[in-house]
Amino acid sequence: MAGTGTSHLRPDADTVLSVNDLVVEFPVGRKAIVHAVSGLDFDLLPGETLGILGESGCGKSTAGKAVMQLPPPTSGTVTFDDVDLTGLKGGELRRRRSRLQMIMQDPVSSLNPRRKVKDLVAEGLGVWGFDPADHDGKDKDTVVRELLAAVGLEPDVVWDRRPHELSGGQCQRVCIARALMLRPKVIICDEPVSSLDVSVQAQILNLLEDTKETFGVSMVFIAHDVSVVKNISDRVMVLYLGKICEVIGSDEMHLKARHPYTRMLLSSIPGEEDKVDSSLDFSSATATELPSPLAPPSGCRFRTRCPLATDLCAEQEPVLREIAPGQSVACHHAEV
Template identity: 45%
Template sequence: MSLDQNNQTSDKKLLMDVKDLKVHFNIKKDNALPWSKGQTLKAVDGVSLSIYEGETLGIVGESGCGKSTLARALLRLLPITEGHVVWLGQDLTQLDKKQMRDKRQELQMIFQDPLASLNPRMTVGEIIAEPLKTFHPSLSKEEVRDKVKSIMTRVGLLPNVINRYPHEFSGGQCQRIGIARALILKPKLIVCDEPVSALDVSIQAQVVNLLKELQAEMGLSLVFIAHDLSVVKHISDRVLVMYLGNAVELADKESLYAKPTHPYTRALLSAVPIPDPDLERKKKVQLLVGDLPSPINPPSGCVFRTRCPHANENCAQSKPVLSPIETNHMAACIRLEDIA
């Protein structure tokens, strides 16, 4: 049963249902013997979520919490240790390479570094056209060129730059090229892995607004990963908060920003600047104590307990799971009633 069964989006078509997803890596020291076992790094450790048609799911959390690993695992760009990723009723974890390759027409990704994600030896036209040549080889050169120019115009690029190379463009323009490449096959879901973090603030707003326009126009579903909680609030319908590879809170954006429940979410939101100087000075910032634990040796029980101001001995005994608090709001904390 989906974790979002009580969500207002449940009347929409369910596209992706992720169940207890785990991505673990075996880590060995440089001087380790070849037959040594090594240590296990738990990058994603049992995350469940659902994605519905036409919605944007935002994913937030500090660096090292597993956001990007989760994003790549959803598209099987990384090996999945355990769990299931069900796309339109079909478990992607059970598909072979050829079957998964065919599914990539419906599942695309926009990467964090706009320039590094583009092949410097290829022109803009070749970069955007590459998916078409891979999945629709029967198209003529004229048809491919027409489609490329059309999508370039839609994302705000002049068609007459089709023969230029990535290094000739700004960061914002390179990200528009990446967006055009992702959209050329008309996918159903696009995973955006911190697509605006490398851009100036004014350019960030332009790219986010472009994504919202394209979503409304093409009926896209988005997974939007970012550090900036203000950006996530602007574009998302629901927000998933991650900490050390675990989901600690999931809610619609109105509920999450108006009434955060988990102590970690409260700390994140308290750090968001308020434009009003008077309110900013009066704001109470909830600072986190200590450093982020290593995912190689995470705390027992609740992974957040070593930094949580409300933790007690019971928090070390069992790992909390996302549980409903109210409609459209879930959190993973055994002390919710005590700290509400």
């Protein structure tokens, strides 16, 4: 769970993925550094979907890729299957990572345009070897066909097609099938519906929900759409400029969110304004845009846009603290 590496929601539950003090920085020129992710802590529980929410530029996708070691983080640990991935390299890292899969934001560009669907989905089996005994004696083609059908594709229709012959939604279903082929324990979904039409988004979200139940996987779901993250996640971790603002159960967000940034995001949903505490006047903030990660504000990084900001917020960085069971907030004035 954020802040301590243990879950406030179910502290006695085993974790399938544990991230501690994750830092990702990118040098720019000779002296400047982009502070993309700064000290993330969270656990992922079995069968859980953890949503990572925040506007563009807050470090969501960078955090997801750092968990996958693409590239490795600047510092911190990523423990998966009781092994710290940051300490592995080469073949050992590749073997461990086969059970930790990722669905990319743009489904078309993440697929090799020269390969057919049957080969794209079966690629993992080609890399790691196929043993019919692991699949109830079925041959490879049968396994691929069953998986295509499980993600809502007609195997006979898409079998020999290439990505450019499919719609965006069909390509994303192929990506999901490819991710499931090696029977992962965790899937990281990096904005998996943001590039799709609204009519297709609901289909893919429902498919991800069904996939989690059918295949028994845990998910990290990254997105900037508040409604999408809230509806698909069990818990939501809100990021701002590389820092965790709040971690809260998705069902409690509207009524119990305490960080001003979380409340700002919720109030931006059309038709949902009345369900959120509207006592905060964000027009009084000194800035409206996300500050540069090259030079994040001192103290609380949200203070330049926060109506509750005081001198304390500029002088001292708030610590992520538990204010209620299953809810942690990094704000000096969370009780206001």
